Amino acid sequence: MAHSFETKKLVCPESVSAKRFALFLLVISMVGIGRAQGNGPERDATALSTLANSISAMGGTNGWGNIQDWTITGSVSTSGSGQQAAFSWIGAGPEFRIEVDPGENTNLFLSGHGSPARISNGNISFINYFVARANPPLYLPGVRLVQELNNQQLTIQYVGTTSVNGVAAVQVHVSDNSDAQGALVTPHDWYFDATTFLPLQVTMRLPPNEDPGSYSNGTLGFGSFQAVNGLLAPSQIVLTSDNSNAKTFTIASVTFNSGVLQSEFDPPQGGGQ
Amino acid sequence: MNRSRILWAVSVGAILLFGCATPALCQDTDDIQQGIKAYGTYRGGDIDLVSMTNGSLTLNIPLVSYPQRGKLHLGYELVYNRKNYINKTQCIIDTCTEHAILNTFGSPLIAVSDRGFTAKVTTVAELGNPNVLVGWYSLVSPDGGSHILGEVSSTDYETVDGTGLYTNNPSVGAVAYDSDGSKIGTYGMLEDTNGNQLAWSGSNVTDSVGRSIAYPPQQFMGSSNGAGTCPTGPLPVYGNTTWSVPGPAGGTTNFVFCWAKVNVVINYDLSDGTQVWSEQSYLQSIVLSNGTNWTFQYSSDGNGDLTEITLPTGGTITYGWTDAGSCSGAWKYPRAVASRSVNANDGTGSHQWTYSGLWTYQNGSAATVTDPLGNNIVYTVAGFGVCQSYVTAVNYYQGAVQSSNLLKTVTTTYSTTPSPFGQDVGQNSMNIVPTQVTTAWANGKTSQVTNSYDSGFSFMSPRPNDNTLFTGLYGKVTVEKEYDYGSGSPGLLVKQTNTSYMWQSPNPNHSSYLGNNMLNLVYSTQITDGTTQKAYTQYGYDETSTIASGLGASQNLDTSVWTGM
Numbered sequence: 001m002a003h004s005f006e007t008k009k010l011v012c013p014e015s016v017s018a019k020r021f022a023l024f025l026l027v028i029s030m031v032g033i034g035r036a037q038g039n040g041p042e043r044d045a046t047a048l049s050t051l052a053n054s055i056s057a058m059g060g061t062n063g064w065g066n067i068q069d070w071t072i073t074g075s076v077s078t079s080g081s082g083q084q085a086a087f088s089w090i091g092a093g094p095e096f097r098i099e100v101d102p103g104e105n106t107n108l109f110l111s112g113h114g115s116p117a118r119i120s121n122g123n124i125s126f127i128n129y130f131v132a133r134a135n136p137p138l139y140l141p142g143v144r145l146v147q148e149l150n151n152q153q154l155t156i157q158y159v160g161t162t163s164v165n166g167v168a169a170v171q172v173h174v175s176d177n178s179d180a181q182g183a184l185v186t187p188h189d190w191y192f193d194a195t196t197f198l199p200l201q202v203t204m205r206l207p208p209n210e211d212p213g214s215y216s217n218g219t220l221g222f223g224s225f226q227a228v229n230g231l232l233a234p235s236q237i238v239l240t241s242d243n244s245n246a247k248t249f250t251i252a253s254v255t256f257n258s259g260v261l262q263s264e265f266d267p268p269q270g271g272g273q
Numbered sequence: 274m275n276r277s278r279i280l281w282a283v284s285v286g287a288i289l290l291f292g293c294a295t296p297a298l299c300q301d302t303d304d305i306q307q308g309i310k311a312y313g314t315y316r317g318g319d320i321d322l323v324s325m326t327n328g329s330l331t332l333n334i335p336l337v338s339y340p341q342r343g344k345l346h347l348g349y350e351l352v353y354n355r356k357n358y359i360n361k362t363q364c365i366i367d368t369c370t371e372h373a374i375l376n377t378f379g380s381p382l383i384a385v386s387d388r389g390f391t392a393k394v395t396t397v398a399e400l401g402n403p404n405v406l407v408g409w410y411s412l413v414s415p416d417g418g419s420h421i422l423g424e425v426s427s428t429d430y431e432t433v434d435g436t437g438l439y440t441n442n443p444s445v446g447a448v449a450y451d452s453d454g455s456k457i458g459t460y461g462m463l464e465d466t467n468g469n470q471l472a473w474s475g476s477n478v479t480d481s482v483g484r485s486i487a488y489p490p491q492q493f494m495g496s497s498n499g500a501g502t503c504p505t506g507p508l509p510v511y512g513n514t515t516w517s518v519p520g521p522a523g524g525t526t527n528f529v530f531c532w533a534k535v536n537v538v539i540n541y542d543l544s545d546g547t548q549v550w551s552e553q554s555y556l557q558s559i560v561l562s563n564g565t566n567w568t569f570q571y572s573s574d575g576n577g578d579l580t581e582i583t584l585p586t587g588g589t590i591t592y593g594w595t596d597a598g599s600c601s602g603a604w605k606y607p608r609a610v611a612s613r614s615v616n617a618n619d620g621t622g623s624h625q626w627t628y629s630g631l632w633t634y635q636n637g638s639a640a641t642v643t644d645p646l647g648n649n650i651v652y653t654v655a656g657f658g659v660c661q662s663y664v665t666a667v668n669y670y671q672g673a674v675q676s677s678n679l680l681k682t683v684t685t686t687y688s689t690t691p692s693p694f695g696q697d698v699g700q701n702s703m704n705i706v707p708t709q710v711t712t713a714w715a716n717g718k719t720s721q722v723t724n725s726y727d728s729g730f731s732f733m734s735p736r737p738n739d740n741t742l743f744t745g746l747y748g749k750v751t752v753e754k755e756y757d758y759g760s761g762s763p764g765l766l767v768k769q770t771n772t773s774y775m776w777q778s779p780n781p782n783h784s785s786y787l788g789n790n791m792l793n794l795v796y797s798t799q800i801t802d803g804t805t806q807k808a809y810t811q812y813g814y815d816e817t818s819t820i821a822s823g824l825g826a827s828q829n830l831d832t833s834v835w836t837g838m
Contacts, residue, residue: 076367081547089366100368102545107368118362118369131364139366208361209369213396216374218365239366244540245549247367 046158047172050192051145057197059231061149064142067231068092069260072140074251076100081245091137093147095265110265111135117267124267130212133176134185134205138220139237139249141199145190153178161194164201168194184212198225198232206241216242228254302601302660302700303327303634305357308418311434311748312687312707314652314664316626316642318615321582321590325640325652326662328597328609328632329355330579331416334567336384336489336528336559337518342481343469344455346462348387349489351559351567353579354417356381358541358605370544373605375537380555382569382579384489384516384530385415386461392440392447393419397695409694409735410443421694421703423732423745431730433692433703435748439790452747454791460488466791490514493532493554503531504558507570511554520562529560537577541605550575561585578608587618597632600660634662641674649674657689658701681714688726693734693743704729704746711763721763725752727777747792749774754803766803773797775814782815 055061069092077084085102098109108119109127116132118125137144148154159171169191176182188204199222207215218241222234237249304327309315315322315331322331330353338348358373390412397407410422410430420438422430432438437452449457456464461478464470472479476488493512500510512532520526532554540549555577558568565585572578578594590613597609609632614625630640630652639653651674653666665685670678685707692703706726713719729746751772757764773780775794776787786794800808 078545078547081545083545083547087367098366098368107544109364109368116364118364120369127362127364127369135365206363206365208363210359210361211396213394214359214361216361216363220366237366241363241365244372244542245547249366 040152041155041177043152043154043156044158047156048149050158050170050172050197051149051156051190053197054190054192054199055142055145055149057232058142058145058199058225059227061146063229063231064146066257067143067146068257070137070140070143071253071255071258071260072233072251073253074249076247076249079246079248087249089137089139090260090264091140091143092260092262092265094136095262096132096135096137097264108267109135110267112266113262119267127209128212130181130185130207131209133182134207134212134215136186138188138202138204140233141190141202141222142231142233145199148174151176159189162191164191167200169200170194170197181212185215198222199234216244218242229256231256302695303662304597304599304601304603304607304632304660305355305359306419307331307355307357308352308414308416310418311420311436312663312705314667316650317613318590321613323610323613323628325630325642325664326632326634326654327607328595328611328628328630328640329607330592330610332382332579332582333387333416335387337526338387339480339484339486339519341469341471343467344453344465345469345471345481346388347471347478347480347486349384350387350415351382351384351556352416354381354383355607356537356577357607358603360543360602360604370542371604372543373541373603375539378539378551379492379553380532381577382556383491384556384559385491386488387415388457388462389415389459390438390440390447390449390457391459392443394444395694407736410440412438412440412443412447412449423730423743424735425730425732431732431745431747433694433732433743433745435704435706435726435746437747437749437790437792450790452749452790452792454786454789454793466789484519486518487516489516489528490530493530500531502529502560504560504566504568507568508533508535508557510557526562528562530556531558531560533557535571535577536573536575538575543604548575553577576608584618589616589618589623590614591616591623598634600634600662634660638662647672649678655687657687657705658692658695661700661702661705663687663705679715681712684711684713685709686711690744693736693739693741704744706746706748717761718758719761719763720758721756723752723754723756724750727751727774749792769801769803771799771801775812 055064072089074087075084076087083102085100087100090097095111095113100107105121110117111132114129116127116129118127148156153176155175155177157173159173162169162171172190175187185205185207188202190202191200193200201219201221203217203219205215206218218239221238223236224234225232226235233254235251239247306327307329308331314325316325317323320332320334332351332353334351336349336351341347357376359376361372361374363370363372393411393413394408395411412420412422412432420432420434420436422440422443423433425431428441430440430443439450440447447459451457454466455462458473460473460476462471463473469481471481477485479485493514498512501513503510503513510531511534514530516528516530517525534552535555536550536552538548539551555571556569558566560566567585568583569579570581572580580592582590592610593612594608595611596606599606610628612625612627614623616623624645627643628640631638634656636655637653639651642650649670651668652664654662655665656662667683669680671680672678686709687705688708689702690704692701694700694703707724709721709723711719711721727747727749729744731742732745734741734743753770754766755768757767773796774792775796776783776792780796794814795812797811799806
């Protein structure tokens, strides 16, 4: 058995160089942004002014900047199932305590000061940190937008104009690209009413605890803004996500600066799986 | 940049590049394994195979093939990709909810090139350090079979399941080389080892004789465009797509893909028990150029299982389905074939095979195949780690499963080595290759074949800050020993075949052959009876000038000591 064979290099230097360079660019874009480059993350003026306009429309920077903690209660219903439950969202800065009480059960999702946990029917299990990181208080746009304007680590980019449910809108992209995990789980896009600058919706990633890379996409749609101590907050929020039934949150009460204890955000001692 | 950061960056970059990182899918644990796994065991017919370790169905229905120059190959086929659900715990403003989510949408039956690889990345949390992610690549073949890649160097990756596949940079797309050294891209073969090439532009190809061929339609997107020339039923036709390809005598051949809406569950919310259903466009029939067609029917119970194939000849293959078990913790169990009935449309009616098994993937668990005549074959599996099961014993019975009916038993022993991949889910083994196959007949007569493999290659641990080197096998048999029949145990060694491959040192130009992944080219074979050489053949390729056969002259046998592995 013999046949001719023209020796060739398996690895083409040009193509590999191009590929390696493409990978290098990718790595730089994903990891290097905002890290020790001196320039900091991109925060364009149009995007920043859009966020500032929205904060003004909701009551102003001073008012929202003075919010130290918040407690929001209401009820949530699931489309298609008719199921209803009470909920509460308690937060202070980056910490949160989310509670839903569907009947006999109580479900909690706690930020845990860096060690997030869930409690379901009294059973505590710890959640990966990136899940908490993907859950800033987007449901309270006034608080969150002030946080984003003040956090110089965040990339804030003006995307352009679009429409949301037939309403002319302005889109701004926000993400924390200071590290790879942040670049993966934190990107979200705000859509503001182009006339009133009230937030119409925010789209975000929903990374499952098992694997941040297999995130779903979610949307919080805001409606019926109402004044609380002169600050506008949505009284209805609709959560939609890939493959899931929509959930409508109807807000019954909003309380600011009630002196929430930091221990609210931690699971009870001695539990965990 | 330290090693952990490189891994991090590559993983994240690749996730974004491919838009895929479903860990359960990517790890391909045995319960959700698709396609043909290396050294797996399957039963079925010419176009369908049922796995004897997880009950999954693999289909390969050839559509069209175009002869090419040299060793180039270009062909298209229908494959059936198993639909799996993966668990996801999502925490947001409604607290944490657990879902079993369908991992792929659209038709499970798709037309693909019969050669081709895509690359995917797997990300898992480091054991004991869940905020550190570890990533590795795999090559995925058209049937959905997945092959984990070991990082030999920053530009060289080789599969670690004995398949001998190579790629030089999976992070930017899959251009792989099979063990022949043929270059294969996502949509098909690119180049053979003699330099013959297919010219690809995206998914379109101009073949080696100048024909332009588009890739077959994958899914039906958009609004309904009616039935066109599609046959009716079993479901109303939602849309049709014509795939026009070169036909005989310079003409054109049309395949009409007909799509129907199948209602399947895409999400089980485990927290509140609700289900989300969705109408998905499934391939219902393909009309061939001669007017005949393949027709496919699916279950309406939310699983969307393939329940019947009608062949162009009018024959049918009907499948019954059941839940398989799960070894990866999947809440929604994968589906397994419970029965397969073949009606050849020859007037003899339907003939059924049944597949019964618990599909537990545990040591000693078994699947039993009963043929239309009532004969049984029992496949017993062993697990080489969680979710890594292989058939180790096959018992053939004439009639019912009872010792008096036992015809023969074939037992297989595998060798494995510790794996750095998938340890988070207990997948501790790799290089799983059969080393010993023993056949024992009912009368006690027993024979045996043993295999030894190449010494393989070293690759780096995929885990951050881990400098451990691992060894992967190319999967080439270097020593095969065949033992005679004995009574109760194998008899004497009657034949030993020692094979040395071109890529193995010190064979001439071995590094070039290895560099081109030409793993299958044999340099020499030596046949012995265990001690004395009986035959020796040496092969030459590029570097050896033509040698006269020696016929008619005295034989000039090479009696030098065999130095291969």
